[in-house]
Amino acid sequence: xxxxxxxxxxxxxxxxxxxxxxxxxxxxxxxxxxxxxxxxxxxxxxxxxxxxxxxxxxxxxxxxxxxxxxxxxxxxxxxxxxxxxxxxxxxxxxxxxxxxxxxxxxxxxxxxxxxxxxxxxxxxxxxxxxxxxxxxxxxxxxxxxxxxxxxxxxxxxxxxxxxxxxxxxxxxxxxxxxxxxxxxxxxxxxxxxxxxxxxxxxxxxxxxxxxxxxxxxxxxxxxxxxxxxxxxxxxxxxxxxxxxxxxxxxxxxxxxxxxxxxxxxxxxxxxxxxxxxxxxxxxxxxxxxxxxxxxxxxxxxxxxxxxxxxxxxxxxxxxxxxxxxxxxxxxxxxxxxxxxxxxxxxxxxxxxxx
Numbered sequence: 001x002x003x004x005x006x007x008x009x010x011x012x013x014x015x016x017x018x019x020x021x022x023x024x025x026x027x028x029x030x031x032x033x034x035x036x037x038x039x040x041x042x043x044x045x046x047x048x049x050x051x052x053x054x055x056x057x058x059x060x061x062x063x064x065x066x067x068x069x070x071x072x073x074x075x076x077x078x079x080x081x082x083x084x085x086x087x088x089x090x091x092x093x094x095x096x097x098x099x100x101x102x103x104x105x106x107x108x109x110x111x112x113x114x115x116x117x118x119x120x121x122x123x124x125x126x127x128x129x130x131x132x133x134x135x136x137x138x139x140x141x142x143x144x145x146x147x148x149x150x151x152x153x154x155x156x157x158x159x160x161x162x163x164x165x166x167x168x169x170x171x172x173x174x175x176x177x178x179x180x181x182x183x184x185x186x187x188x189x190x191x192x193x194x195x196x197x198x199x200x201x202x203x204x205x206x207x208x209x210x211x212x213x214x215x216x217x218x219x220x221x222x223x224x225x226x227x228x229x230x231x232x233x234x235x236x237x238x239x240x241x242x243x244x245x246x247x248x249x250x251x252x253x254x255x256x257x258x259x260x261x262x263x264x265x266x267x268x269x270x271x272x273x274x275x276x277x278x279x280x281x282x283x284x285x286x287x288x289x290x291x292x293x294x295x296x297x298x299x300x301x302x303x304x305x306x307x308x309x310x311x312x313x314x315x316x317x318x319x320x321x322x323x324x325x326x327x328x329x330x331x332x333x334x335x336x337x338x339x340x341x342x343x344x345x346x347x348x349x350x351x352x353x354x
Contacts, residue, residue, distance in 0.1 A: 009141070010143070013089055013136060016089045017143050018151060018152045022242070022245075022302075023249075025090060027154045029104065030158065032105055032109055037111070038220070043215045054116075070138055080256050084192075084193065089136065092136065092143060096145055096148065098121065098125040100149055101166075102118045128205070129145065130145075131198070133145065161235070163223065164231060164235040167210050168235060168236065168239045171210040172240075172272045174203045174206040174271075177203030177206065178203045181199035183258060184196050187257075207352040211348075215348055218279055224281055232281075236280070237284060240295075241334075243268070245299050247264065269286040270287075278345060278348055278350050282339040285337065285340055291337060307319075308323065
């Protein structure tokens with residue numbers, strides 16, 4: 001499925017970053033007073049060791065481009081170029097979303113544990129966003145991050161929703177980046193852009209960020225039981241479905257890296273499911289044929305809705321409404337599927353071993 005509009009100018013890159021669709025990265029705001037009341041003392045030993053890792057800042061020198069960076073950029077055919085630019089803009093928006101949220105919390109809390117953490121997270125995500133933006137500038141498509149912060153729509157999430165979604169986005173970000181990195185490590189001839197060389201240490205930042213939210217959730221057991229188990233199921237499904245639909249709009253990008261979109265996504269889901277056992281008492285049964293058929297259906301409906309949008313008129317609106325209803329019903333059936341339960345380990349933290 002083609003992009004809504006090509007990304008051929010800084011203005012188009014900005015519009016793409018500001019887009020409000022079901023699969024576009026969002027900017028969030030939350031209740032900073034509630035964040036200020038978070039108590040990590042039940043996880044104090046692991047938390048303090050974790051903060052020492054941030055203080056060590058083992059990536060302080062990583063996001064520096066070598067002199068031959070631009071010389072390694074290959075000419076891309078139009079379809080691959082557009083899908084890669086979509087990947088860069090989407091990734092930039094996602095990274096900068098974290099930077100904006102973390103910095104807002106940092107400025108509005110006095111809790112020393114949370115303030116320190118948010119300072120470290122803001123530092124890391126700022127590096128990531130600016131590094132991606134430098135690659136967009138190589139194409140003449142840099143995004144004005146200050147303008148993006150001022151003009152993009154913000155979604156309010158309760159702190160517990162922030163914890164669920166940010167934890168998942170950081171861990172799934174790790175799983176995506178490390179899967180791409182390992183593939184191109186095995187097949188360097190397929191590495192058509194130098195940014196992929198940075199993915200290993202980069203995704204370990206993402207992994208570490210997820211560990212922070214795992215510790216916060218494990219410090220407050222009520223977030224992981226009772227009615228909140230339904231919210232965990234919802235956010236797991238929503239994050240996975242969003243990734244699946246978005247990735248399947250980029251077949252040329254995956255082919256260029258020697259990957260197939262379905263296999264790539266389910267590999268990422270497998271990794272993410274293993275990781276999330278540290279904090280979530282359940283994982284989705286992503287290998288169930290009915291689950292996979294449901295995700296295929298969601299993508300087909302997204303394609304049909306896009307065609308209806310292009311068609312326009314009353315008939316197009318009716319078709320899009322029908323697709324929305326069918327997608328909601330499909331999501332509902334997926335939500336009601338049995339999940340796999342697991343006991344939470346005594347030690348929360350895990351190592352990025354993939």
